[in-house]
Amino acid sequence: MPSLPLSPQKARREWKLYFFIVPSLLLVGVFSYFPAGSAIFHSLFDWQGGDAKQFVGFDNFRRALGDKVLWNAFGTVACLMLFNLFKMIPSILMAVLIHRLRSDRWQYFYRVLLVVPMIVPHLVTLFIWKFFLDPNLGILNRMLDFTGGKSALVWIDHVFGWGIFFENAPIGWLSQPELILPALFLWGFPWIGSVGVLIYLAGLQSIGSEVYEAAELDGIGPIGKFFYIELPLILTQVRLSVVLLIIGTIQGYGLQLLLLGDSGGPGGRGMVPGLWMYNRAFIAGDFGYACAIGIILFIFIFTLTVINNRYVRVDK
């Protein structure tokens, strides 16, 4: 809808409406924009968190450019991003499966089934996963022992000469540097995200039943239906998910902090930019530098989102 300029008459008539949004604007300003502005400001200072600070210009950014830990962390986050893009697939498939259920009642049941886990706090889920991955008590290792999966891994290790899996030692998913990325990949298996599934379901439900029927008469099969009808028609939702995922992955470090600690686990293999920012600020007390990392993160996220919005075409 084209926006109309606010005429004086209209302003006189409707000033109350504008007045009512002032408190919200103030709160957003104080709690969202002020800290962001403050971060930009402080990124230009050598600042340890106290009153004393010294203006250093772009020194913090120059330092970041040469910071190997930071760039390795960006490498790690790029891997995680690929993992997460891959992890979208099960959610899409799950949404399609639920959507194709003929019984409304079962559809409802599965939707509820998906929403219930959302009640569990994220932190609790993380702790559960930490427990899953525990070398001695964790379910993953027990299952590998029980099913013979571990022997297979040891055999593969032997063939390729990795030196990671040993017959007599428990697998240290979070303690062996080489296994940290695989562990982060495994995390959340079977990767069915409640919110994602619900978003895709909403998209699928907006496809008219007649479109399906027309496709059926055209001779489409169940797989063709997915690739020719369903996937193209939920691309808007998929794109939304991708945007949220990019932002979430680049920003996030709760998972790494909880599973691996504040230095990214052994060898810092699980270090991500967000965690490094946290580490610099609250472990090293180098707040000015942490602010600069924050700004770099912001620029990354912003650029990727713009690229996604502008160049990933959604035809509808």
Add this chain to the structure above:
Amino acid sequence: MANVTLKNLTKIYPASEKNAAFTAVKGINLEIRDREFMVLVGPSGCGKSTTLRMIAGLEEISGGDITIGDQVVNNVLPKDRDIAMVFQNYALYPHMSVYNNMGFGLKLRKFSKAEIDRRVREAAAMLGLENLLDRKPKALSGGQRQRVAVGRAIVRQPKVFLFDEPLSNLDAKMRVSTRTEISKLHARLNATMIYVTHDQVEAMTMGDRICVMKDGQIMQVDEPLTLYNRPDNLYVAGFIGSPAMNLIPGTLRAESEKLTFTERGAAFGLELPARLSRAARGQAGREVILGIRPEDMTELGRDGNGVSAELELDLAEPMGAETYLYLQGGECDVIARVPPRSDYQTGQKVRLRFDLEKIHLFDAETELAIR
């Protein structure tokens, strides 16, 4: 091309939490001939769309048989029935261009690109869509979309075309032009077409034969003019024709050789012609319903002879070429279609002469025509 036979076709929707079991189609029998344009018409909920969807295979059948050509298709998948369907809401693929919408079915059937291109362009030319082939459905008007939907059916060259109220979403003008286009298309393709509509004008103008349905049953199957002139029952009499046939309840009385009809409120009485007198002999003394179409009445001047009824004018509706008179008398309301005049006044008496040869009689109980 092929004929389509429905034998004892039944559809029962089983009871669910919210609804009791419902029989939408009650064992109908219908033979649709090869290359025929058959229209299924009836009010909403009469089972016409369900019947069509069962022919398409989109709805499972609860009983009976559907035969297309020589094959019973009860358990044949929709895609293997060699039919094409045009839906009310067009059902175009929103993410595909007009070209791809039309060619998609052929692509799935592994036709060569050259063949798909030939057929799509041929159909596009037939429907005047050549310049729109690259557009997406959202960039088309309703009429254009519906033509794409028809094109999608044409390229498949199916044995049978099914149309499910294809004009309902179009505006009045577009409806008339698309209607004639579909009729022309039928003449050109010479294909078997089954067309569902609730609009009796569409049914009358398009169908080689019309099947009138009500409550899951077939009321009458006949050519349009036969339906109009010789309705088998009260329902068809009232459904076909606009304005509808006047249906006037009354009683029959025998007077020597002839029967007379007296309107229930005794507003008028008529001596039935010999043909009807003979047919209704057994009904003497019983309640019947007299049917007469609005155009089968003539308004008489003050001194005209042979008045059938003198009724009071409620309203005169000038339509330009003719005027509809809404009349009232006794316990009946009557509409008469008369040549245009502008000096009618509410409350005035209008003298009418009924064309006795065009009167219909229906049994008040069975609602069947008395012939």
